[in-house]
Amino acid sequence: xxxxxxxxxxxxxxxxxxxLSCEVSGFIFRSFVMSWVRQAPGKGLEWVSAVSxxxxxxxxxxxxxxxxxxxxxxxxxxxxxQMNSLRxxxxxxxxxxxxxxxxxxxxxxxQGTLVTVSS
Amino acid sequence: QSALxxxxxxxxxxxxxxxxxxxxxxxxxxxxxxxxxxxxxPGKAPKLMIYFVTNRPSGLSNRFSGSKSGNxxxxxxxxxxxEDEADYYCSSNRNSSTLHVVFGGxxxxxxL
Numbered sequence: 001x002x003x004x005x006x007x008x009x010x011x012x013x014x015x016x017x018x019x020l021s022c023e024v025s026g027f028i029f030r031s032f033v034m035s036w037v038r039q040a041p042g043k044g045l046e047w048v049s050a051v052s053x054x055x056x057x058x059x060x061x062x063x064x065x066x067x068x069x070x071x072x073x074x075x076x077x078x079x080x081x082q083m084n085s086l087r088x089x090x091x092x093x094x095x096x097x098x099x100x101x102x103x104x105x106x107x108x109x110x111q112g113t114l115v116t117v118s119s
Numbered sequence: 120q121s122a123l124x125x126x127x128x129x130x131x132x133x134x135x136x137x138x139x140x141x142x143x144x145x146x147x148x149x150x151x152x153x154x155x156x157x158x159x160x161p162g163k164a165p166k167l168m169i170y171f172v173t174n175r176p177s178g179l180s181n182r183f184s185g186s187k188s189g190n191x192x193x194x195x196x197x198x199x200x201x202e203d204e205a206d207y208y209c210s211s212n213r214n215s216s217t218l219h220v221v222f223g224g225x226x227x228x229x230x231l
Contacts, residue, residue: 033218035218035220037165037220044208044222044223044224044225045157045159045165045208045210045222045225046222047210047219047220047221047222050218050219050220052218059217059218059219061219095164095165099218100167100170103153103170103171104153104155104210104211104212104218104219104220105153105155105167105170105171105210106155106157106165106167106210106220107167107170107176108167109164109165109166110164111163111164112164
């Protein structure tokens with residue numbers, strides 16, 4: 001059974017940092033591209049970032065470029081999102097998601113972790 | 120403002136069919152066949168319902184179907200059931216050379 005479990009969310013002050021983790025099981029993690037997608041309270045889905053299977057290539061939405069860093073540790077089956085210079089508008093539930101091979105379809109999602117940026 | 124345009128809400132009675140539209144441009148929906156649809160119940164993670172415009176994941180009900188014409192993709196749900204009440208999001212890639220995904224603003228489906 002495929003499972004993605006996010007952790008690391010919480011309350012942080014504006015300008016602060018947070019690192020999210022997503023531990024996966026049930027599939028060969030090192031073979032798949034992975035992504036982070038967020039959802040602000042009461043709002044729609046917003047793609048945040050993606051990382052290639054090897055970790056060599058990364059992609060970011062303009063709204064987080066230069067502030068967020070996506071990475072992965074294939075030996076630990078874990079995806080990360082380092083978030084710096086956080087703003088109130090970064091408040092959201094952050095989901096990790098797996099790409100269907102060779103596509104941009106997201107076929108498995110975690111349950112999400114809430115990040116709240118507030119003073 | 121979302122990259123892809125969806126109606127904010129649609130509704131239908133049990134047993135009826137409804138269609139949700141998703142309008143983009145030739146740079147996303149119209150240019151590629153990487154259109155997906157996701158269902159999201161309150162407080163839950165999104166679930167992939169349709170991929171490559173028309174494909175259903177294994178085990179998914181054939182009451183859900185997808186199509187595309189030009190820059191507009193559509194999700195049709197036939198034989199509406201109470202459990203279909205949820206938010207639905209379309210998505211597409213923006214550029215064939217990247218993994219950048221764009222989503223629609225979401226459509227709230229109400230089963231009357």
